[in-house]
Amino acid sequence: MSFSMASAPKPSPALSCLDTLSISSLLSGDLEEDGEGAEQDLADLEVNPYDGLPFSSRYYSLLEERKRLPVWSLRFSLLEHMESHSMMVLSADGGAGKSTQFPQWCVEYALSHEFSQGLVCCCQPYAPAACSLALRVADEMDLSLGLEVGYRVPHEDGCTPDTILRFVTDALLLEEMMSDPLLRQYGVLVIDEAQERTVATDVLLGLLRDVCQQRHDLRVLVLTAPASAHTFASFLGEGVPHLSLPSPAGPTEVLYRDPPAGRHLATASCHMILDLHRRGEEGDILVFLPSVQEIQECGAALEKECVSLSAQLSPLRVMELCAAGGGSWQELYDSERAEEQAEQVEQEEQVEQEAPAHRRRVVLTDVLGEAAFSLPNIRYVIDTGVQLKTIYNPQIRADSQLQQPISRQQADTRAQRVNSRLPGVCFRLYSQLVYEQMPASRCPAVAEANLSHLVLLLKRLDIADMGQCKFLDRPAPEALMQALEDLDYLAALDDDGNLSEVGIIMSELPLEPPLAKALIASCEFDCVSELLTIAAMLTAPPCFITPPANKEEAAATHRRLLLHPDGDHMTLINIYNAYLQHNEDEIWCRTNFLNASALRLAVVIRAELLEVMQRIELPVSPPAFGCQDNSTNIKRALISGFFLKVAHDVDGAGNYLLLTHRHVAHLHPFSSYICRRPRPAPPSWVLYHDFTISHDNCICIVSEIHPQMLVELAPQYYLGNLPPSDGRDLLTGLRLSLFPPDEQDTHTQDRHEEADDESSADTCSVQ
Numbered sequence: 001m002s003f004s005m006a007s008a009p010k011p012s013p014a015l016s017c018l019d020t021l022s023i024s025s026l027l028s029g030d031l032e033e034d035g036e037g038a039e040q041d042l043a044d045l046e047v048n049p050y051d052g053l054p055f056s057s058r059y060y061s062l063l064e065e066r067k068r069l070p071v072w073s074l075r076f077s078l079l080e081h082m083e084s085h086s087m088m089v090l091s092a093d094g095g096a097g098k099s100t101q102f103p104q105w106c107v108e109y110a111l112s113h114e115f116s117q118g119l120v121c122c123c124q125p126y127a128p129a130a131c132s133l134a135l136r137v138a139d140e141m142d143l144s145l146g147l148e149v150g151y152r153v154p155h156e157d158g159c160t161p162d163t164i165l166r167f168v169t170d171a172l173l174l175e176e177m178m179s180d181p182l183l184r185q186y187g188v189l190v191i192d193e194a195q196e197r198t199v200a201t202d203v204l205l206g207l208l209r210d211v212c213q214q215r216h217d218l219r220v221l222v223l224t225a226p227a228s229a230h231t232f233a234s235f236l237g238e239g240v241p242h243l244s245l246p247s248p249a250g251p252t253e254v255l256y257r258d259p260p261a262g263r264h265l266a267t268a269s270c271h272m273i274l275d276l277h278r279r280g281e282e283g284d285i286l287v288f289l290p291s292v293q294e295i296q297e298c299g300a301a302l303e304k305e306c307v308s309l310s311a312q313l314s315p316l317r318v319m320e321l322c323a324a325g326g327g328s329w330q331e332l333y334d335s336e337r338a339e340e341q342a343e344q345v346e347q348e349e350q351v352e353q354e355a356p357a358h359r360r361r362v363v364l365t366d367v368l369g370e371a372a373f374s375l376p377n378i379r380y381v382i383d384t385g386v387q388l389k390t391i392y393n394p395q396i397r398a399d400s401q402l403q404q405p406i407s408r409q410q411a412d413t414r415a416q417r418v419n420s421r422l423p424g425v426c427f428r429l430y431s432q433l434v435y436e437q438m439p440a441s442r443c444p445a446v447a448e449a450n451l452s453h454l455v456l457l458l459k460r461l462d463i464a465d466m467g468q469c470k471f472l473d474r475p476a477p478e479a480l481m482q483a484l485e486d487l488d489y490l491a492a493l494d495d496d497g498n499l500s501e502v503g504i505i506m507s508e509l510p511l512e513p514p515l516a517k518a519l520i521a522s523c524e525f526d527c528v529s530e531l532l533t534i535a536a537m538l539t540a541p542p543c544f545i546t547p548p549a550n551k552e553e554a555a556a557t558h559r560r561l562l563l564h565p566d567g568d569h570m571t572l573i574n575i576y577n578a579y580l581q582h583n584e585d586e587i588w589c590r591t592n593f594l595n596a597s598a599l600r601l602a603v604v605i606r607a608e609l610l611e612v613m614q615r616i617e618l619p620v621s622p623p624a625f626g627c628q629d630n631s632t633n634i635k636r637a638l639i640s641g642f643f644l645k646v647a648h649d650v651d652g653a654g655n656y657l658l659l660t661h662r663h664v665a666h667l668h669p670f671s672s673y674i675c676r677r678p679r680p681a682p683p684s685w686v687l688y689h690d691f692t693i694s695h696d697n698c699i700c701i702v703s704e705i706h707p708q709m710l711v712e713l714a715p716q717y718y719l720g721n722l723p724p725s726d727g728r729d730l731l732t733g734l735r736l737s738l739f740p741p742d743e744q745d746t747h748t749q750d751r752h753e754e755a756d757d758e759s760s761a762d763t764c765s766v767q
Contacts, residue, residue, distance in 0.1 A: 050141065050148050071096045086212040102221060104140065131153060171198075183211065210470075227409045253426070259429050265429070273316075285362045381418055456492060510612070688700065
């Protein structure tokens with residue numbers, strides 16, 4: 001491991017970074033003779049051991065705040081246990097300071113060993129939380145974000161070789177194990193917010209148990225809520241210490257408020273916010289809503305209502321922070337700093353006149369608010385008690401979006417987000433009976449997610465038998481079998497169940513397996529440039545914006561400028577190319593009702609994918625978008641990855657039967673086949689990217705295909721395993737007409753030989 005530090009003097013291992021003084025500069029100057037002057041000079045010369053620079057005044061003010069945090073009492077106990085234990089469980093309530101303080105103390109431990117055992121890494125379940133914590137911790141350590149303290153989240157790397165404390169997402173840390181199974185660059189790993197029970201966190205804990213047995217110098221800290229601590233301590237084994245912090249004696253006041261019957265949650269939350277604001281009392285408001293849609297609706301309603309507020313009231317500042325869309329953590333943190341600095345200026349200047357009223361912040365969030373560090377000055381919490389969950393059904397290979405009650409553990413966590421010097425209140429927009437009927441804890445994501453990508457990663461880690469992987473809660477056997485079956489269909493597995501060469505390449509690409517296979521197939525069909533764009537646009541958030549007030553205008557704009565007659569996948573290429581042609585102009589995006597941040601991210605993702613393909617030496621064909629042959633080749637490449645996501649129109653009216661599980665769906669209202677004017681007849685056969693069982697059962701991102709393509713490209717066993725339907729009969733008849741029985745064996749043999757030749761090609765070798 002290569003590691004470089006600033007040229008600061010190295011302290012004795014017995015000293016922590018909070019107690020270290022630099023004496024080198026004393027040699028060049030005279031000290032005051034009196035004791036008081038000498039002490040002042042020593043204080044002035046105290047330096048940061050991580051960058052060799054003197055501590056700022058802000059460092060000392062934040063240090064006083066840190067010492068008042070409840071977890072501060074565990075500091076020396078933690079450092080003592082880290083000397084003799086490989087794994088530990090630490091539990092504390094939200095707002096106690098565990099997410100910000102424990103990583104810093106781990107850096108102290110690593111510094112005491114001169115970082116000989118490796119760097120410090122803290123993983124988070126959500127990317128916005130990783131970014132916000134890196135920002136806060138860098139501020140508290142008096143270091144530069146992006147240098148000594150950094151973050152690494154999907155599609156953004158804010159670290160350098162000199163970074164000693166990294167905040168990363170749990171999924172990225174899991175992916176790091178593909179190239180470094182023992183994570184040797186790290187000496188301390190902090191698994192934060194383990195109670196979120198994401199797939200990556202659960203798998204990491206199982207793998208790290210084995211890693212600690214092979215690396216006795218590694219330290220793993222599991223940070224969790226008190227209610228889940230026993231589960232993790234039992235899983236990690238006997239002898240694992242559990243440090244806990246008692247819950248505060250005076251919990252937040254909780255009031256139950258049933259919303260009026262039939263009122264939308266966003267509307268009910270908006271009214272509650274305005275009622276609290278009109279009281280004129282101090283304190284910010286944190287609101288938990290089910291999804292991004294409700295967050296945006298509530299934000300729009302508040303902006304509309306703010307116009308009619310009394311001038312006597314302080315203005316409202318509405319901020320949206322969500323797990324899917326992220327949110328402006330930098331803006332939020334900067335606003336806190338600006339308010340602190342304004343208060344300091346007022347105190348220093350001893351302003352006698354009444355200070356102007358500060359803006360009241362209203363933070364609208366979803367489950368991200370449970371996992372992020374506590375925001376200061378939150379006096380009121382409004383909890384709607386529900387969340388929007390996406391649950392994968394392996395039997396029908398489809399997601400279901402359901403609005404479900406949260407768990408009691410989540411409800412308690414939300415109430416603890418009150419963080420104010422004034423008495424706080426949590427308003428629950430549900431009854432106490434509903435609270436008592438909630439499940440005790442959240443369902444682990446490994447029981448609800450599509451496991452294909454996870455199985456691909458575990459295969460890459462040479463865990464051939466899924467029974468070898470330890471889980472806190474094992475996934476359902478049918479979910480694992482369906483994941484293995486899908487990977488087998490995609491030719492990612494060999495006859496022994498290990499990764500094929502195609503599977504190894506798929507594991508290198510940061511994409512879902514079907515999309516990775518389609519991108520690999522594009523090398524054969526000379527449409528790599530176009531598939532890179534499609535993959536980037538499908539991985540980024542949706543690019544269309546359709547504000548309710550301008551819905552028709554937005555649809556007309558999209559029709560006029562961007563829709564492609566060959567389907568939604570081609571439309572995505574149209575949008576991406578137009579965005580580049582207009583120099584990534586945000587004003588152009590707003591004018592055309594497009595999401596500028598989503599398109600910016602798509603540019604980054606495409607560049608990352610291109611870099612991976614060049615690194616593993618896959619051939620990249622030049623752009624050819626616009627000609628008919630290219631359009632056909634794009635569809636052929638897509639079928640190679642998405643042949644399990646095909647539907648055909650059963651009545652000519654746009655009612656589509658999904659071939660693999662016989663559900664009926666229709667085209668999404670934003671599909672190019674619906675939005676075009678005059679509207680064309682619905683295509684008979686389509687390939688779709690996504691199907692979610694919800695109130696409208698729509699298939700999204702759809703392009704017309706010809707059934708002959710399925711017969712030519714889909715594996716033979718795919719046709720044999722289809723459930724009985726008119727579509728299967730049609731494909732079987734088409735297959736017989738194209739390949740008579742006496743020719744089918746020859747055709748199948750030729751396809752296998754072609755596949756063998758492709759897998760042995762030098763261009764498919766992974767470096």
